[in-house]
Amino acid sequence: MGGFLLRKIGAALVVLFLASVLVFAGARAIPGDIALALGGEERNPQVIEQIREKYGLNDPLPVQYVRWVGLALTGDLGRDSRELPVGHTIVTRLPLTLELAGLSLLIAALIGLPAGVIAAVRRGKPSDYTATTIALVGLSIPHFWLGLVLIIAFAVELHWLPAGGYVPLSEDPVENLRHMLMPAFVLGTGFSAVLMRQMRSAMLDSLASDYVRTARAKGLSEWAVVGVHAFRNSLITVVTVLGLQLGALISGAVITEQIFGIAGFGRLTVDAITQRDYSLLQGVVLVAAAGYVVASLAVDVVYSLLNPRIRVGGRPA
């Protein structure tokens, strides 16, 4: 187990290092002079030169990279074009997105898991076709359009829910939930479709396996066979897939926050790109990539705890 863990951590560190190089290079590939962007309205060459000096933009790129990573390791991601600390901005924006993501995953699990189980158990029956078709429709709807349709229906026509904005949980939990309901549903539907399909195929595998046949032969009730044996074993596969969906979750959050006017991490990312705020952009994308790497590592570890064959077998397929 120790060796397996070390190998996985090593690979994660390599990925993280390469990701940081890519982030650094990518931020510099965006056209436009960084110093001019930082200067805002300022066009005085002397001031621009001062900015260049101050941010160390005259140093060779490798020097700039090492300085940036060194500071990032201590938690200092530098300052954005408005002189605000990037790390602090990210920390204040992140909870909104985490809440959105958590609620979406909850909605996705509540819809997707039961639907997947039912579709698998009733395979080939009308309920299976209905569930698989609805899931496919769910995969085909762009987040931003579903968001617009929900706003038209529940905010413009029915006046049941606010069209956008955010109220902190600590201020008013009920209002917070009212504001989060539509965005979380928009982000959650796509995932429920993914979860449903994964759950269905994992359940079909489980239901065809020897241990399910044994459980049936023992005379266990159908409920115990499906609910305990097949479902719990299928869940392992589904959890793995879920962990790898983090990237899609961030992509979805970007667009959902844009539609509903939530000033979260996703919105921050788009703003950083459109405003050419390179230090903000570096910080945001680095945090997103680090989150993905850590999540994949966590999934690997959880998976190996649940399924010993992985760590004993050594070589992953």
Added chain:
Amino acid sequence: MSYVEVAPLVTPRARRRRLLLRRFVRRPFAVLGLVVALAFVVSAILAPVVAPANPDATDFNALLAHPSSEHLLGTDELGRDILSRIIWGARASIQAGVLATLLAMVIAVPIGLVAGYYRGWLDPVISRFTDVLLAFPFLIVAVGLAAILGPSLLNATIALGVGAAPGLIRIARGEALALREEDYVRAAVANGAGGPTILARHILPNMMNTLIVQATVTIPAAIIGEATLSFLGLGVQPPTPSWGVMLSAAQPYISDAPRLALYPGLAVVCCTLSFNLLGDGLRDVLDPRTQR
């Protein structure tokens, strides 16, 4: 009486093709997907012929007009015919969907084949690099690339294709890894065939099914991606019609004329759904592993 060898009228390959076709036709949803997807492709190609009006012609006497016999889906805030704009918008979507998928395949398949077949030091290098690329959320890569390259349909297509490549590299590598252990590959090696020959004649043809299925699911993802980038202002630029541009322009009129936002979105959903139905059907037909 001498015995004359008669060549079989039906070759095994043709028989297999007919079997696949029969299996496909038996899936109503897959056939429906194929028909609708083809309809979108054809109307995109024939947009100048099919569209009832010029998509850019403004009619200031009919701003935000309701659907009528003259304008089947009504007009937008500049009095342009919505149906015609949706039909012309299909061009941007189909072009982005198909070209981005082709680009992703052209990048990913050779890299995946080399990594999976030759292994050695190349495999871990390529795999780690793919891991790195996969660590960036697809949309952020696409948004970032579109920002670096500048907003246009071509650049959005490039961004989507490059963004979709890492996932495909993984799939192509996995297939090559599995296929290289097959007996017919070993037989070819024993016969003295070189790497490139084996890749081109044995491995690539045998992973075609997987690639076709992947293409039919990458196309709808790229279509949604194009609509998303255009919606964010990083793809097709107004006044060129595109579904994402139309949805973005519809936002201010959401309470007065919600149909401006409904129709282009329905077009996106129908188009992506048709490709997804087709892809699911093809997967069932072509991939024997899902035939339980």
